[in-house]
Amino acid sequence: MALTALTLTALIGCVPTPSPAPSGSGSSTPTPTATASTPLACADLVPAAAVDTALASPSAPADFSTLLEYPTPGDFASTSAGGIRCAWLADGSMGTYSSIVGGPGVPWLDVQVLPGAASDWNSYTFGDSPGTADQTPFAGFPGAHSCGDPGCLATAPIGDAWVSVMVHDPGLGVGDSLVGASSDDVLAALTPAAAAVFATINDATPEQLAWPATSGREASASVDVCASFLKTPALANALGVASVGDYEVTAPDPRDIVTLESTAQVAAGFVSCVAESSEEFARADFVLLLDNAAIVDRIAARLTADSPEQLDTLDGQTGAEKAVSTCSADRAACELWFSLGVDAIYVSSFSSDSRAIAEAIIAQAR
Numbered sequence: 175m176a177l178t179a180l181t182l183t184a185l186i187g188c189v190p191t192p193s194p195a196p197s198g199s200g201s202s203t204p205t206p207t208a209t210a211s212t213p214l215a216c217a218d219l220v221p222a223a224a225v226d227t228a229l230a231s232p233s234a235p236a237d238f239s240t241l242l243e244y245p246t247p248g249d250f251a252s253t254s255a256g257g258i259r260c261a262w263l264a265d266g267s268m269g270t271y272s273s274i275v276g277g278p279g280v281p282w283l284d285v286q287v288l289p290g291a292a293s294d295w296n297s298y299t300f301g302d303s304p305g306t307a308d309q310t311p312f313a314g315f316p317g318a319h320s321c322g323d324p325g326c327l328a329t330a331p332i333g334d335a336w337v338s339v340m341v342h343d344p345g346l347g348v349g350d351s352l353v354g355a356s357s358d359d360v361l362a363a364l365t366p367a368a369a370a371v372f373a374t375i376n377d378a379t380p381e382q383l384a385w386p387a388t389s390g391r392e393a394s395a396s397v398d399v400c401a402s403f404l405k406t407p408a409l410a411n412a413l414g415v416a417s418v419g420d421y422e423v424t425a426p427d428p429r430d431i432v433t434l435e436s437t438a439q440v441a442a443g444f445v446s447c448v449a450e451s452s453e454e455f456a457r458a459d460f461v462l463l464l465d466n467a468a469i470v471d472r473i474a475a476r477l478t479a480d481s482p483e484q485l486d487t488l489d490g491q492t493g494a495e496k497a498v499s500t501c502s503a504d505r506a507a508c509e510l511w512f513s514l515g516v517d518a519i520y521v522s523s524f525s526s527d528s529r530a531i532a533e534a535i536i537a538q539a540r
Contacts, residue, residue, distance in 0.1 A: 216260035224366040229281045230353045231264035240476040248435030255441035256387030257288040284340040292331035313369035321357035328368040332375040339368040390443035390464030400447035412530040413456040461520040467513035490536035501525045
């Protein structure tokens with residue numbers, strides 16, 4: 175679902191090419207390479223032994239995007255905004271599990287660092303209630319930690335960065351944890367990895383936190399960037415209704431749930447576009463990831479025959495442009511990613527609506 179609260183901020187305001195370790199795609203046998211003047215790599219953040227402890231299994235580095243069943247813009251926001259996201263996947267040799275549904279089916283460690291976001295940090299971990307400024311000690315640093323679906327998370331403001339360390343533990347919510355018999359066990363296993371990440375970021379030089387960014391180009395203040403991609407009459411036609419209202423442009427509300435991902439989307443310049451019909455049940459949600467077409471390439475490259483998303487075909491696409499979707503006749507909701515020139519666009523709506531919206535955006539561009 176698009177995040178409407180981000181739109182105004184984005185208006186005024188992963189990794190597009192095969193890239194070094196900041197993309198989270200380290201080699202199978204990483205070794206720390208940190209120097210005081212070069213950005214930290216994933217292998218520099220946490221020792222391999224601490225990763226194995228967190229996952230209760232031997233593990234290896236992985237590209238986080240290959241571990242997500244349904245990737246959304248927020249999943250790529252921290253790297254686009256100049257942060258880092260790293261992942262390590264358990265090899266599945268430890269533990270027995272019978273209740274796991276969906277991939278990857280084994281635990282994985284998920285580390286995100288977003289420089290410049292410490293002032294936005296809050297104690298939110300899981301659930302529907304916004305976080306607070308309250309901090310509690312964990313792994314030697316004040317922050318927040320909790321367990322829920324799909325795992326256990328430790329997060330803290332370290333220097334000027336928002337840091338998140340999470341073990342995704344499939345089955346934890348259904349009493350079939352692969353890491354520990356209880357949430358306390360999972361958090362205890364996570365502690366060495368969290369402590370290592372927090373300490374590394376705390377001791378890092380500014381140059382070590384200067385990861386590459388692919389923030390979207392800034393739209394002119396006089397331009398309605400959503401309408402510049404899809405005018406509302408064309409949107410209404412795509413939705414099969416007489417008319418829709420203007421695109422929502424709202425400033426972030428402090429009462430909303432603010433997460434590292436939502437904060438990173440603002441920093442990355444992602445633009446959320448939402449419009450709906452006041453008389454008919456019709457709503458459009460799409461997110462513009464300007465200058466980030468490579469995200470669609472990245473998603474497309476990881477697909478397998480069993481992936482929930484599959485390559486799609488959209489009228490009007492040309493050249494190397496791609497589309498990936500979960501759209502099908504027997505599925506009501508549809509997540510659809512497509513590239514348009516240098517831009518990536520994410521549409522989340524009804525299956526028939528998502529395709530119609532995407533093709534209307536392409537038609538307006540052509």
